[in-house]
Amino acid sequence: AQKVTQAQTEISVVEKEDVTLDCVYETRDTTYYLFWYKQPPSGELVFLIRRNSFDEQNEISGRYSWNFQKSTSSFNFTITASQVVDSAVYFCALSEASDSWGKLQFGAGTQVVVTP
Amino acid sequence: KAGVTQTPRYLIKTRGQQVTLSCSPISGHRSVSWYQQTPGQGLQFLFEYFSETQRNKGNFPGRFSGRQFSNSRSEMNVSTLELGDSALYLCASSPPDRGADGYTFGSGTRLTVV
Numbered sequence: 557a558q559k560v561t562q563a564q565t566e567i568s569v570v571e572k573e574d575v576t577l578d579c580v581y582e583t584r585d586t587t588y589y590l591f592w593y594k595q596p597p598s599g600e601l602v603f604l605i606r607r608n609s610f611d612e613q614n615e616i617s618g619r620y621s622w623n624f625q626k627s628t629s630s631f632n633f634t635i636t637a638s639q640v641v642d643s644a645v646y647f648c649a650l651s652e653a654s655d656s657w658g659k660l661q662f663g664a665g666t667q668v669v670v671t672p
Numbered sequence: 673k674a675g676v677t678q679t680p681r682y683l684i685k686t687r688g689q690q691v692t693l694s695c696s697p698i699s700g701h702r703s704v705s706w707y708q709q710t711p712g713q714g715l716q717f718l719f720e721y722f723s724e725t726q727r728n729k730g731n732f733p734g735r736f737s738g739r740q741f742s743n744s745r746s747e748m749n750v751s752t753l754e755l756g757d758s759a760l761y762l763c764a765s766s767p768p769d770r771g772a773d774g775y776t777f778g779s780g781t782r783l784t785v786v
Contacts, residue, residue, distance in 0.1 A: 591774045599760055601777035647715065656728040658705035658720030658766060660775065665714065 559583060560650050562663035569638050569670055577633045577666045579648030585609075587653035590624065590631045591660065595645045604646075607631060638670045674698065676765050678778035685785050690751040693781045697744050697765030703727075704746040705775065706738060709760040718761075721746050750783075758785045 561580045569575050581590065592604040605615060607624050615622050619636045635642050645667050649660040677696040685691050697704050706718040717730040721740035738748040744765075750757055760782050764775035 593774070593777075598779065599762075599782070600779040601762060601764075603774040603776065606774045656720050656722075658703045658722065658764070658775070659717050659728050659730075660705070660707075660715075660764075661717070662707075662715040 559661045560648050560663035562648055562666050564666045565664070566667040566669065569668070571639060571670055571672050572637050575635050575638050575642075575668060575670075577635075577646050577648075577668070579631045579633065579663060581629050581631065581648070581650050583629075583650060583652050585652045585654050589651040589653075591649040591651070592622065592631075592633050593647045593649060595647060595665070597644075601647070604633075635668070638668075640670050640672055643668055643670045676763060676776050676778035678761075678763055678781050680781060681779065683781060683783045685753050685783065687753055687755060687785055689753050690749060691753060691783060692747050692749045693761055693763075693783070695746045695748075695763035695765075695778060697746070697763075698776055701765035701767050701776075702744050703766045704740060704744065705764045705766075706746070706748050707762045707764070708732075709762060709780075710756075710758070715762075718748065753785045755785050757783065759783060 559582045588609045590607045593601040595601050612624050621634045623632045645665045647665045648663040679694045703722045705720040707715050709715045719738050720728040724740045735751045740746045760780045762777050762780045764777045766775045
């Protein structure tokens with residue numbers, strides 16, 4: 557069963573618009589880790605953020621912000637004032653403490669297209 | 673510091689052949705994981721190696737294998753290649769403890785099977 561769901565396949569915005577990417581996860585572990593990665597056309601996965609299950613603080617990093625809500629099993633990602641360089645595929649991922657550290661379970665990804 | 677290095681970047685092989693891909697993790701990282709990325713299946717976990725031992729394995733046939741050397745470098749091998757093995761293969765390294773950051777990925781090896 558899919559443990560990480562990214563329902564949005566593609567989102568297209570015009571530069572300077574905000575865009576929110578949804579991520580819903582499923583786990584029975586009480587300790588787990590959530591991640592967001594960015595994959596530009598070059599293919600490399602670029603780490604954006606990691607959040608531990610016991611830390612529900614939201615986080616802001618420049619134009620990026622994350623909203624973690626355990627009650628709804630969601631870990632959403634917002635890009636404020638989008639730029640063309642934000643065009644990429646964004647992946648949400650889950651690592652469960654009951655599994656080995658090196659195993660990430662990815663969502664299907666959301667393609668973000670930012671046009672000038 | 674140097675990132676995760678994967679070689680080669682591109683590879684074209686014929687059905688039935690075998691292939692070996694290499695991954696050099698960040699210095700000090702002892703965990704190396706491999707992932708297969710295809711348009712149809714997305715990013716799927718292949719296996720993880722830690723201190724030369726396979727620690728976890730995904731749901732892939734036995735044609736997919738790997739190993740890790742004492743310097744933490746890892747190789748994965750795919751035997752009897754099939755067209756469906758065409759994919760981007762990514763490896764990731766992480767430090768021995770569950771530190772503050774995520775895994776660091778390499779740029780991948782794009783394998784095309786013809």
